[in-house]
Amino acid sequence: MEVEVKVPIVSQEDKKGVINQWYKSDGDEVKEGEEIAEVMIEKVTIIVKAPVSGKLRILVPENEEISQGQVIAVVETE
Amino acid sequence: MARKLPMYKAISEAIAQEMERDENVFVMGEDIGAYGGIFGATTGLLEKFGPERVRDTPISEAAFIGAALGAASKGMRPIVELMFVDFFGVAMDQIYNHIAKAHYMSGGQVKMPVVIMTAMGGGYSDAAQHSQCLYGLFAHVPGLKIVIPSNSYDAKGLMISAIRDDNPVMYFFHKGLMGLGWMPSPPEATVEVPEEPYTVPIGEAKVVKEGSDVTIVGVAKMVYEALWAAEELEKEGIGAEVIDLRTLVPVDKKTLLNSVKKTGRLVVVDEDYRSYGMSGEVIATVVENGISLEAPPVRVAYPDVPVPYSRVLERYVLPDKEKIINAVKSIM
Amino acid sequence: MEKVEEIPKETLLEIYKTMHKIRTYEETLAEWYYKGKTPRFDISAGPIPGELHLSSGQESAAVGVCMHLKPEDALIGTHRAHHFAIAKGVDLKKMTAEIFGKATGLSRGKGGHMHLFDANVNFSCSGIVGASFPQAVGVGIAAKLKGEDYVAVAVGGDGAANQGTFHEALNLAAIWKLPVIFVIEDNSWAISVPKEKSTAVAKNSERAAGYGIPGVSVDGADVIAVYEVAKEAVERARRGEGPSLIEIKVYRLRGHFEGDPQHYRPKEDLELARQKDPLMNFEKLLLEKGIATEDELNKIKEENIREVQEAIDFAVNSPYPEPEEALKGVFAGGE
Numbered sequence: 001m002e003v004e005v006k007v008p009i010v011s012q013e014d015k016k017g018v019i020n021q022w023y024k025s026d027g028d029e030v031k032e033g034e035e036i037a038e039v040m041i042e043k044v045t046i047i048v049k050a051p052v053s054g055k056l057r058i059l060v061p062e063n064e065e066i067s068q069g070q071v072i073a074v075v076e077t078e
Numbered sequence: 079m080a081r082k083l084p085m086y087k088a089i090s091e092a093i094a095q096e097m098e099r100d101e102n103v104f105v106m107g108e109d110i111g112a113y114g115g116i117f118g119a120t121t122g123l124l125e126k127f128g129p130e131r132v133r134d135t136p137i138s139e140a141a142f143i144g145a146a147l148g149a150a151s152k153g154m155r156p157i158v159e160l161m162f163v164d165f166f167g168v169a170m171d172q173i174y175n176h177i178a179k180a181h182y183m184s185g186g187q188v189k190m191p192v193v194i195m196t197a198m199g200g201g202y203s204d205a206a207q208h209s210q211c212l213y214g215l216f217a218h219v220p221g222l223k224i225v226i227p228s229n230s231y232d233a234k235g236l237m238i239s240a241i242r243d244d245n246p247v248m249y250f251f252h253k254g255l256m257g258l259g260w261m262p263s264p265p266e267a268t269v270e271v272p273e274e275p276y277t278v279p280i281g282e283a284k285v286v287k288e289g290s291d292v293t294i295v296g297v298a299k300m301v302y303e304a305l306w307a308a309e310e311l312e313k314e315g316i317g318a319e320v321i322d323l324r325t326l327v328p329v330d331k332k333t334l335l336n337s338v339k340k341t342g343r344l345v346v347v348d349e350d351y352r353s354y355g356m357s358g359e360v361i362a363t364v365v366e367n368g369i370s371l372e373a374p375p376v377r378v379a380y381p382d383v384p385v386p387y388s389r390v391l392e393r394y395v396l397p398d399k400e401k402i403i404n405a406v407k408s409i410m
Numbered sequence: 411m412e413k414v415e416e417i418p419k420e421t422l423l424e425i426y427k428t429m430h431k432i433r434t435y436e437e438t439l440a441e442w443y444y445k446g447k448t449p450r451f452d453i454s455a456g457p458i459p460g461e462l463h464l465s466s467g468q469e470s471a472a473v474g475v476c477m478h479l480k481p482e483d484a485l486i487g488t489h490r491a492h493h494f495a496i497a498k499g500v501d502l503k504k505m506t507a508e509i510f511g512k513a514t515g516l517s518r519g520k521g522g523h524m525h526l527f528d529a530n531v532n533f534s535c536s537g538i539v540g541a542s543f544p545q546a547v548g549v550g551i552a553a554k555l556k557g558e559d560y561v562a563v564a565v566g567g568d569g570a571a572n573q574g575t576f577h578e579a580l581n582l583a584a585i586w587k588l589p590v591i592f593v594i595e596d597n598s599w600a601i602s603v604p605k606e607k608s609t610a611v612a613k614n615s616e617r618a619a620g621y622g623i624p625g626v627s628v629d630g631a632d633v634i635a636v637y638e639v640a641k642e643a644v645e646r647a648r649r650g651e652g653p654s655l656i657e658i659k660v661y662r663l664r665g666h667f668e669g670d671p672q673h674y675r676p677k678e679d680l681e682l683a684r685q686k687d688p689l690m691n692f693e694k695l696l697l698e699k700g701i702a703t704e705d706e707l708n709k710i711k712e713e714n715i716r717e718v719q720e721a722i723d724f725a726v727n728s729p730y731p732e733p734e735e736a737l738k739g740v741f742a743g744g745e
Binding site for chain 1: 670671675676677
């Protein structure tokens with residue numbers, strides 16, 4: 001099964017941003033609740049956590065424009 | 079286990095761990111709760127500890143900094159954040175006449191375990207009322223300890239020391255070292271930080287690079303400018319020793335004097351105003367202790383002008399690598 | 411809104427024109443500000459570095475008040491002051507050049523967006539919350555000592571009304587009966603802290619009672635209401651009857667500063683701000699009452715767009731100051 005990792009919706013406005021940093025690499029095993037990325041919507045930094053345990057597949061690299069709610073990775077579970 | 083943390087997270091982690099350890103620790107300040115601090119130093123604290131211990135305040139600095147004194151007098155250990163050091167003017171009386179002096183004036187009856195945390199520094203065109211360092215102003219007043227971390231390891235350790243200290247400690251962080259994605263920051267400031275609580279002693283400087291020809295002293299962002307200058311100088315055969323002072327009060331004379339004894343030359347780099355400040359104090363400390371120098375000491379400091387807005391003007395006055403290299407060469 | 415018919419049409423159109431100019435100016439400035447700051451927001455990058463606090467949604471406060479002011483009256487604003495600057499008649503080209511950090515700016519690039527000074531129209535502002543109030547008291551003292559009839563307006567946000575300076579200044583102006591108008595531009599937010607969590611009274615105008623001066627609260631969604639309230643306060647000051655406090659309830663359409671996605675702000679509050687947009691409301695009123703035609707308003711809009719573009723062009727094409735300029739001008743009477 002694949003579980004989507006989305007950019008949290010923090011703002012009522014349509015503000016965009018970037019992934020400031022992936023704490024994990026593509027293919028890494030992650031644990032549920034583990035911090036996996038740091039996302040920036042303009043000046044606000046949000047830590048994204050793994051929704052489930054499994055293998056991380058990164059879909060969006062650092063510094064590429066992202067929208068709130070966008071899927072940036074999936075976690076593959078057994 | 080250690081992992082790399084930006085400075086803003088190292089600071090909030092230190093505060094969180096101390097709040098867990100000691101129920102007397104609490105935080106007050108502007109936008110420190112829901113916003114997590116304009117520079118992120120209180121990120122996540124409101125969610126963990128709730129609005130009683132993490133208090134967003136009105137823009138009433140004299141009141142909430144004065145309140146820190148009252149709370150401390152009853153055994154609490156308040157941490158107050160004032161968003162920018164430039165904003166302290168309105169609360170100065172509470173700081174320099176009361177918090178700094180209460181222990182002394184009361185003959186030791188009253189302790190002041192207060193941490194006053196604030197952002198300093200420029201370089202991003204925020205102009206004269208949002209870019210100053212001003213640590214010299216506070217270091218001048220007896221009774222305030224002054225700490226200024228330059229990396230995330232020191233940031234966490236110094237914050238824990240500051241909270242545990244029974245004296246008022248002013249904790250300055252440089253905006254340009256916090257590791258915030260929107261504020262340019264040298265990657266060197268983001269280093270490995272142990273997960274468990276630890277302290278970095280207040281009053282200990284650190285030799286961040288050894289050298290035998292000249293001692294370069296600085297704090298905060300200037301430590302990196304000095305290191306980058308030292309790398310260049312190395313290529314030309316000049317060995318620069320770089321000292322991160324880390325604490326201005328009490329200053330680590332031993333580390334400073336040992337280094338200058340060895341090198342015989344001194345350059346002080348200071349992002350605070352040149353006159354009557356840190357740079358003069360460091361030089362006076364060396365001279366008063368009878369250390370004979372091979373060349374006159376040099377200051378690479380902010381000239382005595384307010385911080386200008388325009389990028390070209392600000393770059394002209396900010397101390398940087400090039401200015402340090404020139405200063406060193408002028409005394410070799 | 412009944413009073414609107416009693417106001418001359420040219421005055422109404424002037425109010426509209428200035429409000430629209432402010433909105434056009436700031437939205438254009440915002441576009442320039444984000445150049446170099448997307449997708450990654452970097453505060454130091456782009457043609458306009460540093461912070462930028464825009465006033466969209468709050469134009470009525472500036473225009474409603476400044477319509478009654480003469481160049482010799484002083485206006486002391488806040489970190490969010492473009493609207494007051496424009497309404498007070500600050501030179502738009504020089505102001506823009508200042509915001510772009512150019513040599514042709516009001517302060518040769520030394521002040522920047524939060525520190526605009528135009529002595530020709532007695533305008534100033536600063537980045538320190540609550541700093542304006544005592545300064546306006548001093549202007550009032552000068553007017554009294556010199557026997558002149560100018561007045562001083564001090565502007566602060568709802569956050570500033572919790573500073574000691576506000577209370578000290580109101581008391582001082584009251585005991586000395588000075589020609590000062592204290593304006594609280596209440597947008598309900600001190601960055602992320604809502605007014606109900608920072609302020610012990612529902613309306614800051616109530617605080618006037620503590621100093622024995624008139625205190626009025628007015629809805630900033632209605633620029634004519636602001637205009638009427640300000641008129642009374644300015645006339646009272648000119649008559650030598652002392653200070654007044656005006657609270658103008660406005661709604662911030664944008665973040666505290668640019669780059670603020672307002673993650674702390676509820677959706678309803680943003681929607682309310684859009685409903686309370688004073689420019690939109692006034693435009694509707696002018697058309698509905700048949701005071702102006704769409705053609706007339708369009709002509710005004712075009713003039714504004716042109717003037718704003720000229721100011722931007724002037725700024726963009728101006729040179730940066732010589733770096734050595736940074737060392738000059740600390741003291742009067744020398745370089």
